[in-house]
Structure formats: C-alpha cells, structure tokens
Amino acid sequence: MRIDLHTHSTASDGTDTPTELVRHAAAAGLDVIALTDHDTVGGYAEAIAALPAGLTLVTGAELSCRLDGIGVHMLAYLFDPEEPELSRERELVRDDRTPRAQAMIGKLRDLGVPVTWEQVARIAGEGSVGRPHIATALVELGVVPTVSDAFTPDWLADGGRAYAEKHELDPFDAIRLVKAAGGVTVFAHPGAVKRGQCVPESVIAELAAAGLDGIEVDHMDHDTLTRARLRGLAGELGLLTTGSSDYHGSRKTCRLGEYTTDPEIYGEITRRATGAFPVPGAGGRPHHASRP
Secondary structure, three states, X not given: OOEEEEEOOOXXXXXXXXXXXXXXXXXXXXXXXXXXXXXXXXXXXXXXXXOOOOOEEEEEEEEEEEEOOEEEEEEEEOOOOOOHHHHHHHHHHHHHHHHHHXXXXXXXXXXXXXXXXXXXXXXXXXXXXXXXXXXXXXXXXXXXXXOHHHOOOOOOOXXXXXXXXXXXXXXXXXXXXXXXXXXXXXXXXXXXXXXXXXXXXXXXXXXXXXXXXXXXXXXXXXXXXXXXXXXXXXXXXXXXXXXXOXXXXXXXXXXXXXXXXXXXHHHHHHHHOOOOOOEEOOOOOOOOXXXX
C-alpha cells in the first residue's frame, strides 16, 4: 500500500480542487490519501463525491498552533468534524486569516511591494486565505522566484519583516480537542528549520505525555540526519512515525506520494480513531462514529 497522509486542496492553500486532488492521487498510484487542509473541513464533501474506486480517503485537517512564539502545525486525523468545541476553534482561526493577511499586505506595501488585497483574494479563490497565497503574489510580482523563497526573515517567515500574527491554538489544547472529537494527532514537520524556529525535543516529549500520537518524520523539509534523529526520538517516546508529501499542487515542488507512511502505522492510526473512519472510493459518505 502507498499511503500519503498530508495533502492540501483549494479549500485552503493548494492549487488542486478536492476533485482534482483525489484523481491525481489515484493516477499517482496511491492507495490512501489524507486531506488535511489548514483549519478547515470544507473540502471533504467534494473529495468524497469524486473519490475513485481503489483510493481511500482519510479526512483530516492541519491545525495552526503556536507555543512560546513558535509555530506548530498539528495534523488531526479522523475526528468528528461536527464536534462543537473543535469546530469553534477552527472557525476562530479561519476568521482571523483575512485581517491577518490584510495586515501582512500592509507591511509589504510599506516595504515597497505593490501587492494588493484584490490580487491575494484572486489567488486564494474560495480557499481559506493564508501566507502561501501572499507568497504566490510575491512570485507573480517578481519579488521572489518561488513560493518557498517568500518564507524567509526578509518576507513572510515567522518574525519576518512582513509577518503578522493570527489566532492560533495552543498545541496542548489542540491535542485535547482532537482527542475529545475522537481523532488522532501527528506533529507536522517538527524539524523543518527552513521554515523558522522549531520547538525543542523537550516540548515534543511534553506533547507526547499529553497524548500526542505521532510525528511526521519523512518530509521534504527534513534532511537525512533530521529524519534519523526524529525517528530515534519517536522510538524513545513511543510515538508513531509518518511520511507524507505535504502536497500543495503547483504551489510547491513536492509530488503526491513523494514520501509515504508505513501501512502498519496507518492501521494503528485508524484503530485509535473513533470520530470518523476512512472512506473507500467511489463516492461514499463519511461515516461518523457514535459518540460515547
């Protein structure tokens, strides 16, 4: 089985619609794909309706968190999307995305970059606006050559010249909320130093003690030494290890299935989840487990 547990669609900051995403996943020879848009479940229905035979969809989200000023991305899998408290927190994060994007645009204009809200809104379309949309605008304007080059201290990285904060969850609260909604949590790209400051391993140990299920080890932003270190840490802490593409369509260079998750790990994730179950193709409905 080929399993990719971290992808994005136009419901957040990917360039593939949910329909295109699942079709491209099938064409790439994947057996399982997780849809993990940022702080939203808005792509679920379309992805499920378009799901090809032979491909299984894991519903999820990538939750925006922050701890001591450091950004933390928490992958949440197979939670009940209608659970009220987690739904409310996702809505708070989404509601803060537009004023945050406008603040960043204002800072860029102060730096002499002629970016506009209209340009960023066009790029975001129906998706939940975020930094990658602003980064794409910078590419269009010729300010940087690629989206990744916009995520530096000169521009949009955490603490960068054009950075602005938004409402974000405490990662310990995120674990609690996801577990209460029957889901499973995996710390996304915890060693991605190219994106900015990372939390120390002691924090990962504290998150594990608080119920974190796993860490994403095989990721394009982790070099060989980082992967080996994280795999060893996961073994010490009893955490699951996943591999994923973090696919964003044409917005990033990663390919679907570039990194994958071991089938035994995937099986353990599905065994731990009680809020929802994987959806097999073609075009079924998501099954929500009854709450105790």
